[in-house]
Amino acid sequence: MALEIQNTCLACKKSSDIFNVLSDSEIKEVDCHKASIHYKPGEIIFKQGAPSNFFVCVTSGLVKLYIEHQNSRNLIIGLIRPINYIFEPGPFVDQHHHVTAVACEETTACLIDAHIMKELISKNTEFANEFIRKISVQAVRLFDRISSCTQKHVYGRVADTLTYLYPGIYAENPFDLTLSRQDLADLSGMTKESIIRVLKKFKEEKIIKLEANHIEILDQEKLEVIAKKG
Amino acid sequence: MALEIQNTCLACKKSSDIFNVLSDSEIKEVDCHKASIHYKPGEIIFKQGAPSNFFVCVTSGLVKLYIEHQNSRNLIIGLIRPINYIFEPGPFVDQHHHVTAVACEETTACLIDAHIMKELISKNTEFANEFIRKISVQAVRLFDRISSCTQKHVYGRVADTLTYLYPGIYAENPFDLTLSRQDLADLSGMTKESIIRVLKKFKEEKIIKLEANHIEILDQEKLEVIAKKG
DNA sequence: TTATTTGATTGATTTAAATCAACGCGTACC
DNA sequence: GGTACGCGTTGATTTAAATCAATCAAATAA
Numbered sequence: 001m002a003l004e005i006q007n008t009c010l011a012c013k014k015s016s017d018i019f020n021v022l023s024d025s026e027i028k029e030v031d032c033h034k035a036s037i038h039y040k041p042g043e044i045i046f047k048q049g050a051p052s053n054f055f056v057c058v059t060s061g062l063v064k065l066y067i068e069h070q071n072s073r074n075l076i077i078g079l080i081r082p083i084n085y086i087f088e089p090g091p092f093v094d095q096h097h098h099v100t101a102v103a104c105e106e107t108t109a110c111l112i113d114a115h116i117m118k119e120l121i122s123k124n125t126e127f128a129n130e131f132i133r134k135i136s137v138q139a140v141r142l143f144d145r146i147s148s149c150t151q152k153h154v155y156g157r158v159a160d161t162l163t164y165l166y167p168g169i170y171a172e173n174p175f176d177l178t179l180s181r182q183d184l185a186d187l188s189g190m191t192k193e194s195i196i197r198v199l200k201k202f203k204e205e206k207i208i209k210l211e212a213n214h215i216e217i218l219d220q221e222k223l224e225v226i227a228k229k230g
Numbered sequence: 231m232a233l234e235i236q237n238t239c240l241a242c243k244k245s246s247d248i249f250n251v252l253s254d255s256e257i258k259e260v261d262c263h264k265a266s267i268h269y270k271p272g273e274i275i276f277k278q279g280a281p282s283n284f285f286v287c288v289t290s291g292l293v294k295l296y297i298e299h300q301n302s303r304n305l306i307i308g309l310i311r312p313i314n315y316i317f318e319p320g321p322f323v324d325q326h327h328h329v330t331a332v333a334c335e336e337t338t339a340c341l342i343d344a345h346i347m348k349e350l351i352s353k354n355t356e357f358a359n360e361f362i363r364k365i366s367v368q369a370v371r372l373f374d375r376i377s378s379c380t381q382k383h384v385y386g387r388v389a390d391t392l393t394y395l396y397p398g399i400y401a402e403n404p405f406d407l408t409l410s411r412q413d414l415a416d417l418s419g420m421t422k423e424s425i426i427r428v429l430k431k432f433k434e435e436k437i438i439k440l441e442a443n444h445i446e447i448l449d450q451e452k453l454e455v456i457a458k459k460g
Numbered sequence: 461t462t463a464t465t466t467g468a469t470t471g472a473t474t475t476a477a478a479t480c481a482a483c484g485c486g487t488a489c490c
Numbered sequence: 491g492g493t494a495c496g497c498g499t500t501g502a503t504t505t506a507a508a509t510c511a512a513t514c515a516a517a518t519a520a
Contacts, residue, residue, distance in 0.1 A: 067373055069381045089366035098370050128358045135365060136319035140328050142372045143297055149380045150419040151299045189380045
């Protein structure tokens with residue numbers, strides 16, 4: 001059991017662009033203060049507004065991060081694939097979560113004590129740099145999301161979503177969608193009825209092939225044009 | 231002249247929550263690699279897409295940061311008051327600016343060599359921590375912006391904008407707006423016609439007093455309710 | 461001075477997307 | 491077996507906000 005955990009930690013170190021700058025002793029430190037947990041689809045990993053005293057690293061599955069809004073729709077601000085740490089500004093701001101994280105597939109995630117991560121950031125400058133780089137990349141993506149959701153029409157937004165899903169989230173084409181239509185809507189800042197209509201249109205125009213949850217991108221170029229033009 | 235510049239640098243150190251963790255020698259290092267520049271209202275400080283090889287610290291005036299979008303409206307993602315460093319993910323991602331920065335009032339800003347800042351982040355862990363904290367706060371604000379612009383109706387968005395302007399940007403109430411109606415629209419993700427109508431409504435409902443660019447918030451509480459309810 | 465431009469404002473019209481409503485289908489559950 | 495429930499889909503209707511168009515006022519230039 002203990003061996004298996006350590007095994008996982010080493011695997012993470014190798015395939016994570018943030019943990020691979022840590023020394024063996026530092027990795028061990030992380031190992032001692034983490035818990036690896038399994039989540040079923042739909043289960044909440046953490047909830048917006050709740051105290052955040054740990055960092056989460058997704059080690060298998062798929063996680064959606066969304067902003068909840070009273071009496072209104074949710075907005076998915078990102079999907080996390082392994083092996084990736086979930087950037088949450090909370091621990092550095094007010095020790096509360098600012099988004100909700102939910103498993104979309106069978107998922108395992110490691111919860112790491114916040115103070116350990118902060119210690120590593122203070123002690124290991126390379127780690128701190130990687131950390132800043134990582135959250136900067138996230139910020140750029142957030143800019144894109146804002147831009148997309150506020151300026152583009154539904155076709156552009158759905159095109160954005162599809163180009164985000166492939167190849168970023170689903171590596172192969174065609175792929176089997178593990179997200180619901182509602183998730184796609186929350187990801188595109190619109191209603192599920194609207195996204196269904198847009199996907200239907202894309203299907204009619206031979207931009208995608210769509211049968212239930214099996215999607216194939218047929219014309220990536222055209223999608224990118226639509227995404228750009230809005 | 232040199233004395234005056236050094237004076238400015240010390241002033242910054244004292245009143246900035248990020249530069250005040252630097253040692254005197256580190257501040258001097260910054261001092262040697264910076265240029266203090268004056269901008270007139272409307273002048274561009276840096277432009278989205280352009281190479282970013284310096285960091286900007288606003289030392290007087292008011293700066294708007296916005297995302298440009300082809301054939302579409304701009305979206306102001308934040309306003310910067312002195313003394314504040316402009317967080318730009320660019321230097322840590324692809325060495326390009328991801329937003330455009332424009333002076334809204336007579337403004338002075340210091341341009342600091344990017345490699346100096348990166349060096350400071352690597353050498354001074356307290357500085358790195360402050361840096362991370364700062365960009366985390368920005369990320370939270372971005373979440374709010376996304377939430378506001380995608381989920382709320384115009385009244386809620388304008389209420390959000392007004393509560394952002396006072397007391398965050400304009401410290402006194404009443405205050406003289408140095409932003410145009412178009413700026414307010416870009417800040418709320420809508421058209422200038424719409425924001426004019428909403429402001430008129432707020433005026434009629436005695437929530438604000440408005441004459442040309444002179445604004446007084448009369449009912450902050452009501453504004454916050456509107457902002458929350460959307 | 462008049463002419464010109466720029467920003468603010470108001471009203472009329474259009475439109476994109478949400479909402480509302482209904483139905484089909486598969487799965488879970490009495 | 492049938493009933494209930496959730497998810498996906500489709501069509502009809504509504505609506506919030508954009509667009510379009512015109513006017514006004516102030517600032518700037520000729």
